[in-house]
Amino acid sequence: MGYLKIDATEDSPEVLLDADLSIFQIMGNSTPEDVNQVYKPIIDWLETDGSHLDHCQCKLFFRYLSSSSHHMVFNMLRKLNSMHNRGRKLTIEWAYENIDDDMLRLGLDFSSILEIPFEFSPRN
Template sequence: MMNMENILREGSAKTPAVIFDCASGKLELRGRSIPENSVEFYKPLNDWIDTYGANPCNETIVDIKLEYFNTSSSKCILDLFKKLEQINKQGSQVRVNWYFEQDDEDMEEAGEDYQAIIKLPFNMIEVEEI
């Protein structure tokens, strides 16, 4: 259907595992995101979403399972959400599942920060371990 490659990346000590699957409309970030310069890391992901947005699935599910991210990443993640916001406006139903570990108020609040800025449905999910 779509002529684009999925993104599959293993996580590292400073970067999250990434699964962006265009056929199922499932996008996942898992682990930690603390690179010194996150633009380098996130640019290909944001570019992928641009391409995906031209021909998205009816439903797009975004699973954010981050243990921690630095402020350099926070801006890039916001850009990613802004692109998804556009895709949501254009017809694909986008849903964000924001995972956070029990008692991790910081990550819970981080999810709320994005909710306050981005017009997308957020589902806050508390889990024992990410």
């Protein structure tokens, strides 16, 4: 199955996705000029290889999200939510810096809209 790795840059997160190993991890800043360049491969992966995820704790740790990234992350979470609603055992680990109330609030907002279980994990 497919494996997707995108190295982090100053304005885009590190992405590591592997359906065989049940890995779904996105970490870093997300302020790219072209959000499609970062998030389209992730959404495409979810529609193809990600459909084979039977169980996974999807780990997300954003230090900062631009408004356009915010929209794309929500679209990605909606795809995961749809998979969850079709019986996949998926959860979201929403990590945030322990002093970043805005990022915690964003995760709480997402969790109130979606049915997929969220776990919140403060980091130092």
